[in-house]
Amino acid sequence: MKLLKYSILLIITVIAFQSCKSEKKEAIVMVTDYQCPMLCEGEKTYDTEGSCPVCKMDLKMINDGSEKVLSQNNEISEASIFNLSSTWHNEEGEALQLRSLKGKTLVMVMIYTSCKAACPRLVADMRNIEAEIPKDKLKNIEFVLISIDPKIDTPQRLKSFAIENEMDDRQWTFLQGTVSGVREFANVLSVKYKEISPIDFSHSNIISVFNAEGELIHQQEGLGVNNKETISSILKVTP
Amino acid sequence: MKNGAFKFLIVSIAFFMHCELFAQSEGMVYIEGSRYIPLYGRDSTVVEVKDFEMDIYPVSNLEYGDFLKKNTNWQKSKALKLFTDKMYLTNWKNDLQLEASALSNSPVTYVSWFAAKAYCECQGKRLPTIDEWEYAAMADETTKDARVKPEYNKKILDWYEAPRSNENTIGMNAKNAWGVYDLHGLVWEWTLDFNSVLITGESRKDVDTDNNLFCGSAAINATDLMNYAAFMRYAIRGSLEAKYSMKNLGFRCVKPVTK
Known part of the structure; x- marks a missing residue:
């Protein structure tokens, strides 16, 4: 029985491997970014909360004006x-x-x-x-x-x-x-x-x-x- | 205990599968790299081709259909205009089905460079460079460099004159010395760097002209026909744009061998 279970696991793994993950996500524009308040890594931003790997301070949320404009209209035409x-x-x-x-x-x-x-x-x-x-x-x-x-x-x-x-x-x-x-x-x-x-x-x-x-x-x-x-x-x- | 060992075995097999070690060689052959002088391309200088693996056959309609099932963004109705022209998959009646007249074991054609590139990347492979493709394709059935043999060149040129060979099925031509089928005799194939051939109408006025490529008549006068056959291939590459889809243009993939 166990043998069967593991064989199935193996088959699933093979199938999972074969199917490609390149199902591209639709153009999503990040609305919020996180950045070190001390700018330890310059302008580098993260898209999740966390702490700065250099100074360990909590990352602060930044909202760039230009990104807001993009998020209002994030449709991207086919030929773009x-x-x-x-x-x-x-x-x-x-x-x-x-x-x-x-x-x-x-x-x-x-x-x-x-x-x-x-x-x-x-x-x-x-x-x-x-x-x-x-x-x-x-x-x-x-x-x-x-x-x-x-x-x-x-x-x-x-x-x-x-x-x-x-x-x-x-x-x-x-x-x-x-x-x-x-x-x-x-x-x-x-x-x-x-x-x-x-x-x-x-x-x-x-x-x-x-x-x-x-x-x-x-x-x-x-x-x-x-x-x-x-x-x-x-x-x-x-x- | 035995069970534990079996479990370990299964997990390690699964792990290796995941690392693509198994899939790597399936349907591909090993091509040992070397240095050679391509007929065109880099002004008769030696180029070096590193070891790589090449698909034994060009990609078939059937295989491309599988890719379409999993990658819906490349289906006929969904593929972006940026990446395809209106001829894309013309011989498919809808997103997943071929026209009745097309065969599943014929090479897939009417595909753009972007689509071919995406297909290969999806398999963990890539398109061959011109140098790699030409290197593998200079072999005949017995010799790895058959370019000087008149009958090798005649065969290729006979094919260039044969109409509608794209409707034939894969694997009907004899395999070459590397074990690869259909590099000649079925369809033209996309290469990764096809746009490094500067021989289009525009390029005549705006880039350095490449006399080697340009001089078709000189090729005909050459002592053998090999220059002419290669000239045809380079001329076709030079005339392509990445979003074009053509009836007699398919592709296959390669994979660099990392030691």
């Missing part, structure tokens, strides 16, 4: 890039998911900082676009530069690149992903790239514009092309 669940690090070293950028117009480009050929011109294109946007609209736009070289482009390196290029203002964000997260995101943008040597890539030069819902509305291809259409598409979707 906010469906991607990969984790990224910005130039300040903070972990984030793309959906935390929800609510702003996004202007995105993929680059790598050791690039000597096309990237400086792509970066210049991004700055030219930014310069054409009226100042009062800038708060509703995020210019995002995503590294295709996550091994070399650490948050520190992205930060110094930002400072060097005078792109350290609020509206600029630099992201480091994982190798597979970057590959997936490039495929969402239809960006092709390949590593030519450990520090060199060839890649498509595409600037993509997303509305506040994360839906692709415009792509500009090529270097030094006329930015006019891109700018008008940005202005059209930005309040």
Whole structure:
């Protein structure tokens, strides 16, 4: 009898193993986060109550205004890039998911900082676009530069690149992903790239514009092309 | 006492199952890595492929159907537009059933890169890289690198001309020297880094052109046909987008071997 019982247990284990757990949870946006009141670990947040592993103080609940906005409207459309669940690090070293950028117009480009050929011109294109946007609209736009070289482009390196290029203002964000997260995101943008040597890539030069819902509305291809259409598409979707 | 030992045995088996040690090799073969020069890709430089395991067969409609049962978010009516185009699972009449004309032991096709990637990850595997796929696929029935044999290349090119091979069933072609079936002769297959081939219409104007890839006519003039067959594969990869689903494009998975 016992033998039967354990055989059943074994079968159940096998079945449990075979069925995949990748039933993705629907996009849930955290409304409350917990954080050490002394900020021992910088901006790091936890999603459950507890105590800080460094100073042992109780974590306090924080409620970021932007997160409240998200929770009011957490529907994510089918074509939205906010469906991607990969984790990224910005130039300040903070972990984030793309959906935390929800609510702003996004202007995105993929680059790598050791690039000597096309990237400086792509970066210049991004700055030219930014310069054409009226100042009062800038708060509703995020210019995002995503590294295709996550091994070399650490948050520190992205930060110094930002400072060097005078792109350290609020509206600029630099992201480091994982190798597979970057590959997936490039495929969402239809960006092709390949590593030519450990520090060199060839890649498509595409600037993509997303509305506040994360839906692709415009792509500009090529270097030094006329930015006019891109700018008008940005202005059209930005309040 | 005996009972206790049995209990221990069962628990340890269950534990190992959980660690995927058992499932790892089922339906896969071991491919011993090496260094080789792919026909295209990295400008005729040597690439290194590490040891890996490869699915013996491409993923079938039946297997994909099982995946759909457990992963409802990939069903035809529920798959996100971000990850699929409107051709996704065109030959399925609803979320779980194939069209009557499609066979359960035919390779699954009309799947996007995102879907193929999710399927493999769900099995604890991943899609093969171009270098891995090409490495395994340069074998014929007897030799691990058959690229210089005219009959190997002729066979591949004959298939490229054969219509509707996607409706055939899996395992009808002879297995290659590694023990893998249907790398040639059935359907094209997704690779993890297909988007590293820079040969699309757009790329001509906006990226460094890759003369190796670009020059189809030079390939035809080559002394053997092998460049032409490989050129076709790279050209197809270069023309794909990750959310495309195509009639003759399926996939299989691999698993890196960690020592």
